[in-house]
Every structure is written in C-alpha cells, then in structure tokens.
Amino acid sequence: MINKPWITTYLGRQFFFTDPTIHDIFIEDIAHGLSNVCRYAGQCSVFYSVAEHSVRMSELAPTPRLKLLTLLHDGSEAYIGDVSSMLKKELHLYQEIETIITTVIQQRYGLIDLTEFEVAAVKELDAQIRTPEVLSLFPRHDGWTFSWSKVECEYPPIKPWPPKLAEKRFLSIFRRLYDHKR
Numbered sequence: 001m002i003n004k005p006w007i008t009t010y011l012g013r014q015f016f017f018t019d020p021t022i023h024d025i026f027i028e029d030i031a032h033g034l035s036n037v038c039r040y041a042g043q044c045s046v047f048y049s050v051a052e053h054s055v056r057m058s059e060l061a062p063t064p065r066l067k068l069l070t071l072l073h074d075g076s077e078a079y080i081g082d083v084s085s086m087l088k089k090e091l092h093l094y095q096e097i098e099t100i101i102t103t104v105i106q107q108r109y110g111l112i113d114l115t116e117f118e119v120a121a122v123k124e125l126d127a128q129i130r131t132p133e134v135l136s137l138f139p140r141h142d143g144w145t146f147s148w149s150k151v152e153c154e155y156p157p158i159k160p161w162p163p164k165l166a167e168k169r170f171l172s173i174f175r176r177l178y179d180h181k182r
Contacts, residue, residue, distance in 0.1 A: 004016045004017070004018055004019055005017050005018065007079065009026070009029040009033075009079075010028060010029045010032040010033065011026055011028055011029050013026070013029070015029070015079055017079065017080065017097050017100075017101070018097060018100065020079075020100065020101055020104045021104065022104055022107050022108040024104070025104060025105055025108040025109075027109075027171065027174055027178075028171070029078060029079075030072070030075045030078040030105070030170075031051060031078075031167045031170040031171045031174070032078070032167055033077070033078025033079065034049060034050040034051035034054060034074065034075070034077060034078045034166075034167075034170065035049045035050075035051040035052075035163040035164070035166040035167035035170065036049065036163050037049060037050045037051075037077055037078070037081055037082050038050075038082070039053050039082060039133070039137075040084070040133075040137070040138075041082070041083075041084045044133075044137035044138060045137055045138060045139055046137065046160050047160060047163070048133070048137055048158070048160040049160070049161070049163055049166045050074050050077050050078075050082055051163075051166040051167055051169075051170040052160060052161050052166040052169075052170075053074070053129065053133065054070065054071050054072070054073065054074055054170065055071065055166065055169050055170055055173055056129055056155075056158070057070045057071070057073070057125050057126060057129050058070045058071040058173060058177075060125050060128060060129065060155075061121070061125055064177055065111070065118075066118060066121055066122075066125075067173075067177050068109065068111065068174070068177040068178065069106075069111050069114070069118060069122060070122055070125055070126075071170070071173060071174055071177065072105055072106070072109060072111065072174075073102075073122050073126070075101070075102065075105040076097075076098045076101035076102045076105065077098075079101055080094070080097060080098060080101065109178060128155075129155070131155075132155040132156075132157070132158055133158060135157070136157045136158035136159075137158065137160070
C-alpha cells in the first residue's frame with residue numbers, strides 16, 4: 001500500500017502530488033482539470049476557469065515558446081486546485097508541491113532552462129490580464145485597495161466561456177503550439 005497522497009485524474013490515472021514524473025502528466029488531464037477550476041476562489045460574478053485565463057494570457061504572449069509557457073503556467077492547478085495568491089503566500093507546503101508539479105509539467109513539454117526574461121514575462125502577462133479580468137468579473141470593486149499594481153492592457157470585456165469550451169480551446173492552442181515547437 002502506498003502512503004503518498006494522490007488523486008485520480010480525468011483519464012483515470014493515479015497522480016501523486018509529491019512525487020510526479022513526466023509519465024504522469026497528460027495534457028488532457030490538465031485541460032480538463034483547469035477548465036473546471038474557477039479563478040479567484042470562485043468569488044467572481046460568474047464562473048471563469050483557469051483554462052480560459054491561461055488561453056487569454058497566451059494570446060498576449062509574443063512568441064510561440066512564451067505562448068506555450070503561459071498556457072501551462074498554472075498547469076499544477078489541474079491537480080491541486082487554485083488558491084488565492086494572497087493565501088498562497090502563507091501556505092508553504094502548497095507552494096513546494098506547486099513548484100514540484102510545475103517543474104515536471106515544464107520538463108514534460110520541453111520548457112526547461114527558462115530564462116529570467118521568460119519568468120518575468122509570464123508574471124507581467126499575468127498582471128496584464130488580471131486588470132481586464134477584475135473589471136469584467138467583479139462588478140463591485142469600487143474602493144478596493146489593490147495589493148497588485150493595475151497594469152493597463154487593451155483587452156475587450158471578458159465574457160467567460162463554459163468549461164467544455166475552455167477545455168476545447170485550451171487543447172486546440174496547446175496542440176498548435178506544441179506541434180510547432182517539435
């Protein structure tokens with residue numbers, strides 16, 4: 001009997017949180033999981049999936065590698081869920097597990113040896129998409145004190161997609177980008 005914590009994935013596989021390998025990572029599990037995880041701890045006015053967030057972020061990236069990197073930047077959340085960034089800072093074990101899974105996902109899809117520019121670009125693109133997300137998904141945000149800097153981003157108002165559409169678009173973009181990369 002194995003004592004490591006695990007879940008069953010969409011494809012019916014065992015996924016061990018603390019000891020994943022590249023052979024445990026399947027894009028279908030990631031796309032399905034992220035399409036069913038709501039951003040902002042589910043506190044937005046309508047369901048808005050992490051998969052859709054990732055697709056929209058990848059649209060802003062300038063190169064195919066950066067597009068793929070941004071598409072997969074929250075991939076670990078397919079297995080461990082989305083935790084608000086403010087709370088995540090307090091959950092050190094969660095951060096360690098998130099880093100382990102993220103590293104394995106990046107290895108699985110050839111996103112190794114990230115440059116400082118690429119890491120910074122992902123953070124910048126995440127900040128860019130956050131402003132249109134908040135303005136579109138939180139109709140009541142007057143008087144907020146933003147703990148993050150609002151980054152101007154010319155982006156149309158977001159009208160969230162149903163989970164199945166988010167999953168389909170995520171997979172479509174992934175396949176186009178990953179095939180291009182290989």
